[in-house]
Amino acid sequence: MVIEEIEENPNCPPCDMMRFRENGPARKAVAVRLYHDDPAGKIYWVTGWADQDRPADAFIQPVEDSGSGVAYLLYGGNCGLRFKPYESTAPWSLTDAGQWGEAFLLLGDIRDIIDDVV
Numbered sequence: 001m002v003i004e005e006i007e008e009n010p011n012c013p014p015c016d017m018m019r020f021r022e023n024g025p026a027r028k029a030v031a032v033r034l035y036h037d038d039p040a041g042k043i044y045w046v047t048g049w050a051d052q053d054r055p056a057d058a059f060i061q062p063v064e065d066s067g068s069g070v071a072y073l074l075y076g077g078n079c080g081l082r083f084k085p086y087e088s089t090a091p092w093s094l095t096d097a098g099q100w101g102e103a104f105l106l107l108g109d110i111r112d113i114i115d116d117v118v
Contacts, residue, residue: 002026002061002073004104009079010094011049012101020073024062029074031086031114032107043086043114048076049101055082055092060113065106072107080104 005017033041048056056077065071074081082092084099093099107113 002063002075004073004075006078006080006103009049009051010053011082012080012103015080015103018104020061020063022061023064023070026059026061027115029058029060029113029115032074032083032105033112033114034083041112044083045086045088046074046076047082047092049079049082049092050077051079053094060107060110060115062110063106068108072110072113074105074107074113076104 002020006015008014048058050056058076061073063073080103
């Protein structure tokens with residue numbers, strides 16, 4: 001069982017406790033394809049975010065989903081996840097307007113996750 005609960009923090013809005021049933025092992029994630037700005041999808045770096053405004057590991061975890069059978073939970077530190085454009089070389093920062101935070105994401109396609117950069 002994976003439990004996500006994000007308290008009020010400067011990275012993202014809080015999220016009440018959510019429980020997800022694991023459907024396989026978690027693995028580290030470094031980038032993700034998101035579709036909010038482009039219907040074809042764009043790649044973004046992802047990191048977990050932790051207390052004291054610092055990066056932490058982000059993970060992808062297959063979880064049960066009542067609609068599609070399997071979904072992929074993208075989660076990070078106790079302050080959620082942080083994203084920045086894939087072409088960005090800027091350090092992770094809460095003051096960078098090109099970066100943003102989310103408590104967690106549920107993805108439908110494992111091919112949208114990058115777990116290693118060559």
